[in-house]
Amino acid sequence: MNILIISPGKAKGYLSEDVVLEYTSRISHYSSIEWKFISPSEPSDEADKILKIIPANSFVVILDENGKSLDSLQFSNLIEKRLNESVKNIVFVIGGAYGIDEKVKEVAQQSISLSAMVFPHELVRSILAEQIYRAFTIIKGEKYHHK
DSSP states (O other): OEEEEEEESOSSSOTTHHHHHHHHHHHTTTSEEEEEEEOOOOHHHHHHHHHHHSOTTOEEEEEEEEEEEOOHHHHHHHHHHHHHTTOSEEEEEEOBTTBOOHHHHHHOSEEEESOSSOOOHHHHHHHHHHHHHHHHHHHTTOTTSOO
């Protein structure tokens, strides 16, 4: 399975860049992973950019404050189910400052919330990368996640 993460903002020079790079490297032992960055703009403009990037027949997960709250085990189950279904691409979309436009929400198969709090997209990158790594260690039965 290929993992694609779409995020607003710059690819380099942000506060948590080292964390994202570290977890991206760790994830690459389990799956291919790619980050695509779009320049922040109005939600409808961001939506058009996002929709052009999403490969056909992808399982799309949006990160939205109103999405379903999952714990780490539930999140790992989401990924494991896609693996078992032989999904070729799973795409995670991080919203910009004004959230995710309805056009993107319409193509998403899943909407999840990392927290009831709102975080800057740069911080969300770190949290998401760590949780994807954690999910794979749970799936593989490795000793990273402690119940």
